Amino acid sequence: MKVSKPPSGLVSGHAVGPSATKSASAKGFADKLAKASAGDKARAAAAPRPAARAGGTAGVADIASELKAGKITPQAALHRVVERIVTRQVGKKGPAALREKLAATLRQTLEDDPLLAAKVRTLEGL
Numbered sequence: 001m002k003v004s005k006p007p008s009g010l011v012s013g014h015a016v017g018p019s020a021t022k023s024a025s026a027k028g029f030a031d032k033l034a035k036a037s038a039g040d041k042a043r044a045a046a047a048p049r050p051a052a053r054a055g056g057t058a059g060v061a062d063i064a065s066e067l068k069a070g071k072i073t074p075q076a077a078l079h080r081v082v083e084r085i086v087t088r089q090v091g092k093k094g095p096a097a098l099r100e101k102l103a104a105t106l107r108q109t110l111e112d113d114p115l116l117a118a119k120v121r122t123l124e125g126l
Helices: 020-046 061-068 074-090 096-112 114-124
Strands: none
Touching: 061 074, 074 096, 074 114, 096 114
């Protein structure tokens, strides 16, 4: 059975449709949303930057440019990249055992992972 509203638009003597109160609360909601967005922008501006950007380093671009210029071998470039990753993750003063284990794991992953191993082989072709 289908129930429909009366043809006059009234349900139990009350008008059906948006009211002035709903419009006012919608405006208040929009104001709250704008304030929240402004707060998010302020928090994002104050958030710490990744080490590569904060320190002014170019990630591994310097290593790549030396490799392309023929100043270093592909293996030396990989060694430098691994050492840079270890330093960023553990720190310069991190425990030596942890640094060595992380470096060994990264090197092993470069050899074992088919996609990474293919990337290493393309480096050797430069």
